[in-house]
Amino acid sequence: MSKDLLAEATRALRETEPVSEFEARATRTRVLTGLHQTRVRRRTRLAFLLPIAASFVAVSAWGAASGQARRVLDRLEQLVGITASTSSSARTSPARPAKSLAPALRSPEPALLAPSQQAESAPVTAITEAAPSSARASASSAPSHAEPPDPTLALYRSAHAAHFVAHDPARALAAWDAYLSAAPNGGFAPEARYNRALSLVRLGRTTEARAALEPFARGAYGGYRKAEASALLERLEP
Amino acid sequence: MTDFGLSMVTEQALASDAELADELVLRLQRAEPSAVAEVYDDHHAAVRAFAKRLLGDAASAEDLVHEVFVSLPRAVRKFRGDSSLRTFLISIAVNHARHHVRAAQRRRRALSAYGDTRNDESSDPEREARRKELAQLLTRALDTLPIDQRVAFVLCEVEEYSSREASEIVGAPEATLRTRLFHAKKKLRLALSTEGAE
Numbered sequence: 001m002s003k004d005l006l007a008e009a010t011r012a013l014r015e016t017e018p019v020s021e022f023e024a025r026a027t028r029t030r031v032l033t034g035l036h037q038t039r040v041r042r043r044t045r046l047a048f049l050l051p052i053a054a055s056f057v058a059v060s061a062w063g064a065a066s067g068q069a070r071r072v073l074d075r076l077e078q079l080v081g082i083t084a085s086t087s088s089s090a091r092t093s094p095a096r097p098a099k100s101l102a103p104a105l106r107s108p109e110p111a112l113l114a115p116s117q118q119a120e121s122a123p124v125t126a127i128t129e130a131a132p133s134s135a136r137a138s139a140s141s142a143p144s145h146a147e148p149p150d151p152t153l154a155l156y157r158s159a160h161a162a163h164f165v166a167h168d169p170a171r172a173l174a175a176w177d178a179y180l181s182a183a184p185n186g187g188f189a190p191e192a193r194y195n196r197a198l199s200l201v202r203l204g205r206t207t208e209a210r211a212a213l214e215p216f217a218r219g220a221y222g223g224y225r226k227a228e229a230s231a232l233l234e235r236l237e238p
Numbered sequence: 239m240t241d242f243g244l245s246m247v248t249e250q251a252l253a254s255d256a257e258l259a260d261e262l263v264l265r266l267q268r269a270e271p272s273a274v275a276e277v278y279d280d281h282h283a284a285v286r287a288f289a290k291r292l293l294g295d296a297a298s299a300e301d302l303v304h305e306v307f308v309s310l311p312r313a314v315r316k317f318r319g320d321s322s323l324r325t326f327l328i329s330i331a332v333n334h335a336r337h338h339v340r341a342a343q344r345r346r347r348a349l350s351a352y353g354d355t356r357n358d359e360s361s362d363p364e365r366e367a368r369r370k371e372l373a374q375l376l377t378r379a380l381d382t383l384p385i386d387q388r389v390a391f392v393l394c395e396v397e398e399y400s401s402r403e404a405s406e407i408v409g410a411p412e413a414t415l416r417t418r419l420f421h422a423k424k425k426l427r428l429a430l431s432t433e434g435a436e
Contacts, residue, residue, distance in 0.1 A: 005427075006423065006427050009373065009379075013291055013376050028282070030304050032274065035274055036271060039271075
């Protein structure tokens with residue numbers, strides 16, 4: 001009985017009277033109005049968003065091209081708590097020694113090496129090849145951020161300035177000694193030892209200079225400054 | 239015309255129909271109002287009939303029809319042409335039906351509280367009254383079902399879709415749909431016998 005009732009009720013539900021034409025038309029109008037409003041909203045949104053996006057792209061491109069973006073980033077880093085000095089030094093410290101040392105190292109020591117211009121040309125290339133590589137080594141070994149700068153590097157710079165910029169052999173000798181005592185096996189130790197020997201030559205301390213140059217001439221540092229050291233030793237012979 | 243000629247004409251007609259359908263879908267994806275209006279004119283009656291049978295309430299059915307056609311330009315991006323556009327519209331209606339079912343139930347409860355049975359004039363008043371009474375009885379019984387079973391019953395029994403079509407509409411396997419239908423019928427029989435006895 002209940003099965004028949006369900007079938008009868010299902011049929012009754014199926015035979016529900018059609019909706020009036022007026023209601024169907026009203027809903028059609030609602031649908032089309034809703035679609036129109038959606039399109040208008042989308043166009044309005046685009047009209048606002050496109051100029052904003054275009055301005056953002058243009059400003060970003062200008063900032064990247066003019067370098068202003070880096071300054072803005074630095075300021076942002078300051079704002080979020082990363083100190084500018086740490087971040088900028090961490091960013092620039094690996095590159096700075098290579099930049100500042102390389103040109104100075106390229107400049108020969110005319111007073112010292114004047115007698116042997118032939119011997120001078122080789123060291124120039126040797127140094128210019130060796131110094132950046134060691135600078136690179138120190139740069140790659142240095143952590144990228146928030147690492148305190150290497151104190152021995154400051155000693156090296158000081159010695160370098162006294163030797164190549166101030167041309168003060170006495171001060172340079174003391175500075176090279178200071179660097180070598182701080183970093184006897186440092187990245188720049190071979191260069192420092194060779195330059196120390198040159199300072200001794202300049203000061204006329206021939207015996208000590210010979211003792212300092214001998215390891216280079218003997219090949220204790222491979223090919224580094226071997227020829228130049230041998231040439232100097234020949235000239236220093238009594 | 240020979241059989242061969244007839245089949246050629248039929249194939250050409252089918253190909254042009256398919257092209258038109260593809261073009262219509264593209265226009266729908268671009269949310270062209272004329273395309274939506276075209277689809278509405280062709281299919282609103284079927285969608286409305288289903289909505290009214292599912293919800294048992296004319297006002298809620300109108301809201302559901304509105305929602306189906308407004309959401310059509312976005313929903314049609316998923317349309318792959320595996321089923322007819324009408325089937326696809328019914329599936330949109332099923333997906334949007336949940337909260338309309340609840341709204342229709344609330345409205346029904348409110349109307350019954352005020353004793354509004356909304357009987358219309360009819361050529362055979364007695365028969366029409368009986369039909370309306372049964373339809374209302376079934377609609378109230380449908381309110382007791384979970385939405386999945388309700389949809390399965392309306393699609394398969396009232397709308398008389400095949401179980402394959404119905405499974406496409408609801409996006410569930412045929413076996414699942416048949417199970418839902420079985421449980422729906424069982425509960426409805428019980429509900430109708432209880433109500434009929436009162």
